[in-house]
């Protein structure tokens with residue numbers, strides 16, 4: 228096992244879920260989107276979350292991202308329990324500890340690429356003088372250095388997703404979360420994105436990152452991930468260690 | 471987020487929905503404009519009255535006269551019943567000693583004798599009886615003569631006159647403008663005191679038993695008509711024009727105070743003083759006008775002078791009521807203006823709530839990237855604040871323009887009525903700053919609900935793929 232050197236949480240896990248549940252009440256019915264899941268993700272690991280539609284993949288990812296709070300259970304990221312955090316601390320977690328990439332890119336259409344990528348820096352109150360360099364560095368890493376002044380609508384889907392990855396990485400988070408990052412792309416462009424994510428996972432030089440990616444393509448997961456966790460009905464139904 | 475980033479994002483968000491946001495901002499501007507227009511009208515009218523009052527000398531002048539002890543047998547029914555000690559004493563004489571004592575009081579700028587008499591003004595072939603008053607040099611800078619045409623006296627001893635427009639009209643040939651009297655000479659005819667030589671010099675030494683003056687130095691005087699020419703240097707507005715309202719010491723013709731004094735015109739109390747044995751030798755004043763440095767000090771000077779044994783009189787109470795009236799008047803104008811702004815604030819609420827619906831996804835993205843609820847709330851506040859600021863600035867400009875238009879219309883109307891148009895319009899700096907600040911405040915208040923709603927938005931919900 229070749230785990231890149233990354234500062235890990237106190238107990239060696241980047242993310243640890245402990246009997247986490249997320250339930251929704253719909254009238255009388257109780258929907259168990261995530262039900263008593265316990266999961267450990269090592270620092271530097273590439274984990275793929277697989278499962279049928281509605282199995283709870285996105286719900287679990289959102290809990291790890293700190294966009295949502297569990298109904299019960301605890302989630303530790305870099306050793307800190309998200310369930311016990313204030314909403315401000317949770318916001319800081321989203322800003323500093325994780326970077327997130329969505330299926331539908333979620334770039335703000337009225338801003339240029341560099342403005343989109345600058346947003347996490349604005350939120351982090353990074354000094355203005357540092358920002359242009361950081362933005363450029365992030366965009367060059369995803370090979371969009373020549374398109375900084377373009378708006379998202381002037382870019383292809385693959386380019387938009389690359390810009391979204393640059394935005395997710397600009398604050399140098401330890402963990403990259405991706406919810407079906409190739410879901411809106413054709414297979415060739417999807418492969419490009421996957422190669423980029425793999426490169427972020429284990430760069431030719433410098434520290435790598437922990438990756439948690441939701442997908443429903445088993446083949447894709449097999450090619451890139453260290454481990455595959457399959458969900459069904461909100462619970463883990465299968466685990467495959469690949470590397 | 472830092473303020474600069476919030477402002478930048480707010481400004482760009484506002485630019486994106488330019489039409490809707492400018493309509494909202496226009497709403498605020500109209501609200502602010504009506505507030506500014508109404509309030510500056512109120513302030514302008516108040517200043518107009520203040521100026522008139524100041525011109526009349528109501529604010530800073532105390533008139534001092536000797537207390538009159540009524541001669542026995544007169545007005546008994548009107549007297550306060552118990553004759554107190556002060557009444558039994560002869561009233562204090564308003565002489566140079568008293569004048570100096572008053573001048574030494576704090577806040578007193580100067581003390582001038584009041585010289586006032588009736589004379590005939592003549593410019594062939596017209597003549598007119600007129601009240602003549604001596605005018606102190608300090609009147610030149612007091613704002614009293616702001617609306618005069620011509621100049622002030624060239625010096626304290628100049629044989630020059632300033633005439634009221636009404637007198638000018640009477641002395642001129644029909645239909646001529648009062649100002650055409652400037653530079654012309656007019657003749658004043660008045661009753662002059664001429665002192666008699668002391669009794670000892672008179673040829674009656676052989677009748678020592680006859681009623682003799684108890685005081686050998688006391689002088690009598692004879693009254694003779696006298697004439698003197700004066701050149702008209704200034705003409706005040708006639709009473710039928712807007713500027714031509716009553717003044718303190720209202721008169722038809724003004725002479726330099728020193729010149730008026732030297733004319734030795736018979737004064738009202740002269741006859742009574744001759745009859746009294748206590749008549750003193752030095753100068754005696756029928757009245758003194760005390761100029762005070764601020765209206766606030768008038769009441770205090772009044773009571774000090776009263777304590778000194780003189781009758782003091784000012785019209786400060788009248789102006790106090792006037793000020794109360796204007797405070798209430800301004801309050802009402804302000805309330806109506808604020809109503810317009812309140813309506814505008816509904817526009818802000820509407821626009822921002824609409825913006826939340828439209829920008830759900832954007833809010834979700836900001837939160838996903840780490841924005842706290844506070845950041846989102848502040849962003850919406852900033853947008854409301856920027857709209858308020860821009861609306862406030864444009865509103866002040868618009869209100870100012872409306873005011874100019876009203877002023878222009880008023881001037882036109884009054885000119886047509888043959889009246890001298892006053893300035894009824896004033897936009898003081900506190901109103902400008904206050905209106906902009908108020909607009910921002912109202913906008914921020916309008917932003918409270920939309921901002922907290924945006925802040926509470928669930929990011930998972932907002933980002934759900936549609």
Ligand SMILES: Nc1ncnc2c1ncn2[C@@H]1O[C@H](COP(=O)(O)OP(=O)(O)OP(=O)(O)O)[C@@H](O)[C@H]1O
Pocket residue numbers: 251253258259260278279280281282283284285286287443
């Ligand atoms: N806000 C909600 N209210 C009620 N039920 C919800 C809500 N969000 C999710 N669910 C339910 O929770 C379950 C899990 O949803 P989730 O989005 O995690 O599925 P998923 O595995 O990501 O599916 P997909 O592959 O289609 O994205 C689904 O049955 C869904 O209907």
Ligand SMILES: [Mg+2]
Pocket residue numbers: 284285286406
């Ligand atoms: Mg999903």
